[in-house]
Amino acid sequence: MAAISLYAKFLESFAIVHGNGELSEEDWVLFSSFLPMEGPLLIKIKCLKDIGNDFFKQNLFESAGGCYDMTCRLLCYTLKTMDAFDIESVVELAISLNLNIAACANKLQEYEAAKKCCSLVLSSFPKNAKAVFRRALAFMKTNMLLGAQSDLEIASIDDHLLLEVARDCKRPIHVLENIGDNFVEDDGGSSCCSSVSSLPDSITMDTCNFYDGLTKNPEDKFSPNMDLDQHCKEYQESASIKMFQFSKKGGGNSVLRIDAPDEGQDDERSNQHHSEAEAEAESAELHYKLRRLVNENDLANFDATGISYDVDDFTEISVISKPVIFDQKSLSLYVPSNDAIQPSRRKVKPYPRREDPTAIKWVTPVDIIAGNATQINPPSCQIMHHVPALFFSFQGFVENPFHAFNEIVIPLFLTSWHFRSQVQFVLTDYRYEWFWKYIRVVAKLSGYEVIGTKPSKMVHCFPAAVVGLRYHENLAVNSSKVPLGYTMQNFRQFLWKTYNVKVKTTLNLQRPKVLLISRKGSRMFLNEDEMVRMMEEELGFQVYRALPNETSDLSKFGSTVNSCEIMLGAHGAGLTNGLFLPTGAVMIQMVPLGLNWASDHYFGEPAPGIGLKYIRYKIWRNETSLYEKYGPNDPVVSDPESIWAKGYMAVKKAYVDEQNFRINLVRLKGVLLEALELMGRSSA
Numbered sequence: 001m002a003a004i005s006l007y008a009k010f011l012e013s014f015a016i017v018h019g020n021g022e023l024s025e026e027d028w029v030l031f032s033s034f035l036p037m038e039g040p041l042l043i044k045i046k047c048l049k050d051i052g053n054d055f056f057k058q059n060l061f062e063s064a065g066g067c068y069d070m071t072c073r074l075l076c077y078t079l080k081t082m083d084a085f086d087i088e089s090v091v092e093l094a095i096s097l098n099l100n101i102a103a104c105a106n107k108l109q110e111y112e113a114a115k116k117c118c119s120l121v122l123s124s125f126p127k128n129a130k131a132v133f134r135r136a137l138a139f140m141k142t143n144m145l146l147g148a149q150s151d152l153e154i155a156s157i158d159d160h161l162l163l164e165v166a167r168d169c170k171r172p173i174h175v176l177e178n179i180g181d182n183f184v185e186d187d188g189g190s191s192c193c194s195s196v197s198s199l200p201d202s203i204t205m206d207t208c209n210f211y212d213g214l215t216k217n218p219e220d221k222f223s224p225n226m227d228l229d230q231h232c233k234e235y236q237e238s239a240s241i242k243m244f245q246f247s248k249k250g251g252g253n254s255v256l257r258i259d260a261p262d263e264g265q266d267d268e269r270s271n272q273h274h275s276e277a278e279a280e281a282e283s284a285e286l287h288y289k290l291r292r293l294v295n296e297n298d299l300a301n302f303d304a305t306g307i308s309y310d311v312d313d314f315t316e317i318s319v320i321s322k323p324v325i326f327d328q329k330s331l332s333l334y335v336p337s338n339d340a341i342q343p344s345r346r347k348v349k350p351y352p353r354r355e356d357p358t359a360i361k362w363v364t365p366v367d368i369i370a371g372n373a374t375q376i377n378p379p380s381c382q383i384m385h386h387v388p389a390l391f392f393s394f395q396g397f398v399e400n401p402f403h404a405f406n407e408i409v410i411p412l413f414l415t416s417w418h419f420r421s422q423v424q425f426v427l428t429d430y431r432y433e434w435f436w437k438y439i440r441v442v443a444k445l446s447g448y449e450v451i452g453t454k455p456s457k458m459v460h461c462f463p464a465a466v467v468g469l470r471y472h473e474n475l476a477v478n479s480s481k482v483p484l485g486y487t488m489q490n491f492r493q494f495l496w497k498t499y500n501v502k503v504k505t506t507l508n509l510q511r512p513k514v515l516l517i518s519r520k521g522s523r524m525f526l527n528e529d530e531m532v533r534m535m536e537e538e539l540g541f542q543v544y545r546a547l548p549n550e551t552s553d554l555s556k557f558g559s560t561v562n563s564c565e566i567m568l569g570a571h572g573a574g575l576t577n578g579l580f581l582p583t584g585a586v587m588i589q590m591v592p593l594g595l596n597w598a599s600d601h602y603f604g605e606p607a608p609g610i611g612l613k614y615i616r617y618k619i620w621r622n623e624t625s626l627y628e629k630y631g632p633n634d635p636v637v638s639d640p641e642s643i644w645a646k647g648y649m650a651v652k653k654a655y656v657d658e659q660n661f662r663i664n665l666v667r668l669k670g671v672l673l674e675a676l677e678l679m680g681r682s683s684a
Contacts, residue, residue: 007091010124011079014094017120018072045075049093052100058281065104072097095121095128102134111138286388286464290321292418292483293466307335307370315352315411317468318368324465325378326389329457331428333391333465334378335370343371350428351393352407352471359396359407364428366391366467381461387422387448388464390415395429401551402475402573402602404434409441410477411469413491416445418483424462427452440555444498475579475606488609495579499558504582507565509681513542514672515561517569517577520548523592525570526625526662534665539672541566551577566675570661571599578603583611586675590617590663593624594640594655613678617671625660 048071055064075097079090098117105114118135121128132151139147287306291299294308302308306321325334346368353359369376392412397403416423425446427435430453435442442450451460472478477488496503514535518528525531528545535541544564551557551574561567561580569575570590578587587607591599600616607614621627626637635642636654643654 006124007087010091011087011094013120013123014072014098015076015079017116018069018076045071045078045093048074049097056100056104058284059107059278060281060285061104061107063285065101065108068097068101068104072101095125095131099128099130099134102131102138106134106137106141109141111142114138283463287321289418290319290388290464290466293317293319293415293470295482309346309348311354313355314473315354315468315471316348317350317415317466317470318346318348320368320465320467322464324389324462325381326426326460326462326465327379328451328460330367331364332367332369333467334376335368336373336376336378337371339372341371343369343375345369348391348467349393350391350468351396352411352469353396353403359403362429363393363395366428368467379459382459383461385424385448385460385462387424387462388419388466389424389426389451389460389462390419390446391426391428391465391467392469393429394427394431394435398431398434400573402576404438405576405579406475407471408469409438409495410475410491411471412441412445413494414470414472414477414483414486415466415468417486417490417494419445421445421447424448425450425452426460437554440498441495444494473606474602475576476609489583489611492579492583492611496558496562499555499580501558501562501580504562507582507584507679509565509676509679511540511542512565512676512679513544513563514566514568515564515577515581516543516545517567517572517574518545518547519570519572519574522657522659523570523572524660526660527665530665531663531668534669535672538669541672546574546577548574554580565679566672571595571603575603578607578610578612581610581612584613584679586613586615586678588615588617588671588675590619590661592619592655592659592661593621593626593637594643594651594659613675615671615675615678617668619661620664620667623661623664625662626654626658629658 048067052064052067052071055061055067072094075090075094098121102114102117105111105117115135115138118131118138121131122135125131136148136151139145139151291302294302295310298308298310302319302321308319310317310319320333320335322335322337325336326332327334347365348368349360349363349365351360351363369378392408392415394408396407398408416425421444423446425442425448427450435453470482472481477486477491479485479487495501516528516532518525532543532545535543544560546557546560550560557577558580561577562582564581564585566586566588567575567578567581568588568590571592575587575589578585581587587603589599589603591604596618604614604616621632621637624637630636632638640655643650
């Protein structure tokens, strides 16, 4: 009982230091950006801790420290929400995390933070050797020799070391740095979640000890019948990710050790060694990020050659984990090497609608030329960049909001978000009006001025490059596709934050607000005023009639959309604004005569993935203006398939450009009541 009381007291202090288990919406956005959305939180904690160890061993101490801190906060939240847990294993994990943060803090010369973390452990466990060593080092680095000596005495360190502490501060510091401080808490076992590829720059973590504790306790109440290995396999990428850091130079451990310098060692050589090690670690970290964009069946080739090319029905993308030279005048991207290989050449059109000849026709390709430098003869660099380049086109159908989001905004998010703005966008095609309409998205994803918005003939050099954008079907983010782990909810949270949307978390089912998409020219509601009057007077709904010109300012209109429970509109680009609706809201799509496939494919099928309820209101023949114009027996009304057989231009003329609607109000009222039931309001 005494031990349990001690553990409980320690966890209480641990929670106070690390946020009391309170997580903000931004915290959850950050967690979900690189962790699976499903599965026990404890599995996610283990994954984070393992990732942190990988960062530490690459000398990425700032990333490691940030990741350990995140794990502590997630652990506090988990403990707060769990009814029962193995307290001994949890305490072991909490101690390990604090000591890892202290190790990172010492490496970053943040000695006060190191003292704080070690003191938290020593307040309950005064004989913990690693806490003693790391706090003693922090004391010594800040010239607090008495504090260091006191810690070392508590730990019963050899007398000769104590003498050196009193006599000379320099050598003991290096001794302490090498005693349990170059490595974070790790049990030496295999890591089931070792990949760092899914992590932002500011993250990291540690061990498997906690999960060893779980598997030793068959009566563990919070994990009945939990198959830990299976969970880990679901979240794990190829084991070669972890091995890459050791093979970058052809084998051996790449961890930089901080040992006491030999007598007379040249400081310049030491600094050079540090620079080379840092450059190697940065190169490995960049490779991991690029690797997230590569399909699983091409990972081995990508690790071996540094180049991947992937093509499917919609898009083509080339990922290059090598230094490249970009000639802006010719749009040629050179990938020089010292290898004796035959030069290769490939043109990539970086726009995800390659299945549509009309869309892809005007997209300018990037000419990728790879081979021995003496054979491909690349131009000399004029501008050096230190982040990778991402090439894409603002051509295609971007004047249409659906296509802009579907083929630029969402794919750009998928391809670049994990770079945490450390990526340089390069446009092969620039369209001023539409580019600036979405400049907030562009600025949120890249911290650098976009290349390609001004005429230029410069030659740019990058450490790596991605040509093309990842694409996951219409208005879709599929967490099972490359890059792994993203969801539509991640994207929507990004979108809300980008446009400063105050997110609605509770739907008003007593007096719901309807967003009516009002159109001009075609697919108009001819009795729109009557529709609004029925909704307001008979159903008691609030109605916001959105005019066509309102959608141009997404920072204002996004908040308007998010304030509504129901969106109602005819098939068309305006329904794309459903991306801004609150989760659980209802989209009612009025499906025009002759446009079943397009309506279902572009909005109906994606709606559930967006997080919306969906109602398909199929326009009856007596509700369309085509019935009055052509009569019931004309093929336009009676046989739409025969019109489709004539080609898209015939379809566009008949059903897209010339069709309007006079909605049956009784039928519409029933559909709106159905929407309320879908959101949870009883029909009674």
